[in-house]
Amino acid sequence: SQTIHQWPATLVQPVGSPLSLECTVEGTSNPNLYWYRQAAGRGLQLLFYSVGIGQISSEVPQNLSASRPQDRQFILSSKKLLLSDSGFYLCAWSFGTDTQYFGPGTRLTVL
Amino acid sequence: GNSVTQMEGPVTLSEEAFLTINCTYTATGYPSLFWYVQYPGEGLQLLLKATKADDKGSNKGFEATYRKETTSFHLEKGSVQVSDSAVYFCALSPTTSGTYKYIFGTGTRLKVLA
Numbered sequence: 077s078q079t080i081h082q083w084p085a086t087l088v089q090p091v092g093s094p095l096s097l098e099c100t101v102e103g104t105s106n107p108n109l110y111w112y113r114q115a116a117g118r119g120l121q122l123l124f125y126s127v128g129i130g131q132i133s134s135e136v137p138q139n140l141s142a143s144r145p146q147d148r149q150f151i152l153s154s155k156k157l158l159l160s161d162s163g164f165y166l167c168a169w170s171f172g173t174d175t176q177y178f179g180p181g182t183r184l185t186v187l
Numbered sequence: 188g189n190s191v192t193q194m195e196g197p198v199t200l201s202e203e204a205f206l207t208i209n210c211t212y213t214a215t216g217y218p219s220l221f222w223y224v225q226y227p228g229e230g231l232q233l234l235l236k237a238t239k240a241d242d243k244g245s246n247k248g249f250e251a252t253y254r255k256e257t258t259s260f261h262l263e264k265g266s267v268q269v270s271d272s273a274v275y276f277c278a279l280s281p282t283t284s285g286t287y288k289y290i291f292g293t294g295t296r297l298k299v300l301a
Contacts, residue, residue, distance in 0.1 A: 082230075108287055110287075118293070118294075119276070119291055119292065119293040119294050120231075120276070120291045122288055122289070125287055125288070127287065135288070166230050166231065168231075170287070172287070173219075173280050173281075173282070173287055174280075175219075175221070175233060175236060175280075176280075176289055177233065178223075178230040178231040178232070179230050180229060180230045181228075181229065181230045183228070
């Protein structure tokens with residue numbers, strides 16, 4: 077069966093510091109991968125999605141970036157964090173347009 | 188364009204009460220429809236789904252029927268428990284070729300009191 081991992085689970089970072097969040101999927105090949113952000117008490121905002129290695133589509137212009145260095149690895153990065161980057165970051169995977177399955181999330185607090 | 192509208196929360200119920208969370212959608216073609224549940228501090232879990240009109244998705248006592256005539260996918264449960272307290276998200280997956288983006292509702296928080 078497929079499993080999706082995210083780390084770290086919790087992160088507290090100062091404004092202006094860099095960021096790297098990692099997501100990996102086990103038990104499948106060539107999945108579509110997604111990064112979402114959920115601000116406190118809000119819905120989900122799609123940030124990036126990828127349909128293959130090195131293929132990244134950005135949904136929202138901002139100071140975040142994503143990379144997919146391996147088939148089942150998806151990384152969310154920033155060179156300089158802003159206060160507004162605080163939130164709950166969720167990674168998800170799917171086969172094509174089929175059901176999306178979510179990871180446990182990373183809680184990011186920028187101080 | 189595609190959109191999902193959910194009822195505003197929070198919804199507060201007593202244990203064993205009947206639950207309805209309304210969800211309506213706007214989409215071209217025949218999207219797939221989903222309900223996800225998010226417990227505090229966790230990611231989203233798929234609760235149920237339906238892929239065509241008149242399909243009924245069900246899981247853990249929850250049900251939702253894909254109604255194309257009313258463009259709705261309301262979530263129901265006959266008798267809620269305290270453990271059902273969570274945020275529930277309605278979502279659709281467009282059928283447009285090459286579109287991978289789910290459209291999520293804003294979520295409805297459910298609180299069940301003992």
